Amino acid sequence: MLQAYFESVKYVGHLLPISFLRIFLGYFYMDLAIKDWKQFLLGVGGYADVFVEALNKNHIPPWFRLLLGEQIIPYWQTVAFFLIGLQLIVAISYIIGYCVRPVSILAVVLCIAYLLIFSAEQEIFFKLLIACHLVLAWVGAGRCLGIDYYFYKTRRGVWW
Amino acid sequence: MKHFLFFVFMVFSLLAGLFLYKEDNVKSIEDKKIHVYASSSFIAKWGPGPALKDLFEKQNLFKVEFVESPDVNVTLQKISMDEGSNADVVLGLDQYDISRLGGKIKWRDIDRPGNLNYSNEIKLVTNERTFVPYDWAPLTFVMKKDSAVEVASLNDLLKPELKTKIALQDPRTSSPGLQFLVWVFENKNSEDAVKFLKELSPQVHSYAPSWSASYGLFTSGQADLVFSHVTSPVYHQVEEKNTGYLAAEIAEALPVQVEFAGIPASCKNCEAAEMFVAFLLSDEAQRTIMSKNYMLPVNDKVKEGTAFDAVKKYKTLPIKFYDQSRVEKWLNTWAEIRKNEGN
DSSP, X not given: OHHHHHHHHHHSGGGHHHHHHHHHHHHHHHHHXXXXXXXXXXXXXXXXXXXXXXXXXXXXXXXXXXXXXXXXXXXXXXXXXXXXXXXXXXXXXXXXXXSHHXXXXXXXXXXXXXXXXXXXXXXXXXXXXXXXXXXXXXXTGGGSSSTHHHHXXXXXSTTO | OHHHHHHHHHHHHHHHHHHHHHHHHHHHHHTTEEEEEEOHHHXXXXXXXXXXXXXXXXXXXXXXXXXXXXXXXXXXHHHHHOTTOOEEEEEEEOHHHHHHHGGGSOBOOOOOXXXXXXXXXXXXXXXXXXXEEEEEEEEEEEEETTOSOOOOSGGGGGOGGGTTOEEEXXXXXXXXXXXXXXXXXXXXXXXXXXXXXXXXXXXXXXXXSSHHHHHHHHHTTSOSEEEEETTHHHHHHHHSOOOOEEEOOOSSOBOEEEEEEEOBTTOSSHHHHHHHHHHHTXXXXXXXXXXXXXXXXXXXXXXXXXXXXXXXXXXXXXXXXXXXXXXXXXXXXHHHHHHHTTO
């Protein structure tokens, strides 16, 4: 597997720049997950604040406002745990290049959730992130400098 | 597919394991901690928060964890919605926050020392059962001593030489801004107040979203007057050794801002929270709040021999908890005037 990891540079070297983007995004999500996890353990700030502030925003659709008030805020710890879990999945997957295609789709879903809860000023940033995730999924970015290459070589298919 | 599902399962298992392991440790620490929600200026390095935390922790076994509360409305909304909220004390509530937002959550009654020498101006609110006042100050217009304009009444604000030279705050987002609006309506009948506010608009440089933003306009020279606490000149005197500022003496009785501490009924360490609130009234804590927050102490004797002792006694309006609908009506009138400006 380790041999395949480095061998990938030789055979799919044209994907190398995309792989650096993938690893950088992995680092970004890891950093985010660690910060959010610390606040999650403290029980203050972080997502607790984000959800309540989202409720006061004008641009969120009514159905999401209802969902936020009735389901998400009363159980914010469960939702925050789930979101941090997703961040960690994206982080690990992107850094080691494992299951990058399905995880990219998961990351797009995560970004859509961010678009709904974070402020309107951050909208462009999350849209750019979505574009990055779609590119990673499209090219199968885990196949270069990633474990996905090993599975791609042995099994083929759309998952790698 | 199974690789992906297995991967997702493993990550969540790892996270759950970490959570269960940490929760035991965190719980034992949390039992000895109180969470105090306060404004960013209160808990900043230069604010009274860090010094109060050190003092309290030296005297007690409990640790103080400050949580930044950017907005009282959001904080109370959060506490009301989160059953597991760990807010033990909320600081920085003023009369208007209490009357407009205080009903959002249930509050705990607080016992307080009965032997305090409260300032006469705030005695009316010291019997409040659920909120404890810890500092206060009248509000007026602060200006430079060498200013050519004299302001001795509300109507003086309409002088032509003050055109675009007054820094005020937006009453919807700033407590001093709301104090000013109420002051106007308290001193004039409804019709005159509306007329006055309309005539005042061209005099105002801008309605800043916060007190600090409006004060910045004043200190940078963009405005000649700012609506602020009568203690603001003391700040310049102590911090900058500059005695060139004065708080205008206005014919109309001045509005007073009182800051209160409250304990939500959902508090986790309620007794420690009561200890903290009682501590805020101690001489040491009052001195710290006074010297870092630049507000007057509720305990009158604390300011003796300090620069605050020289602050004049101003004629002040009696402190009231206004009816929410009345305040909302005034705010709507103000918003309407602002909306129609330029038409």
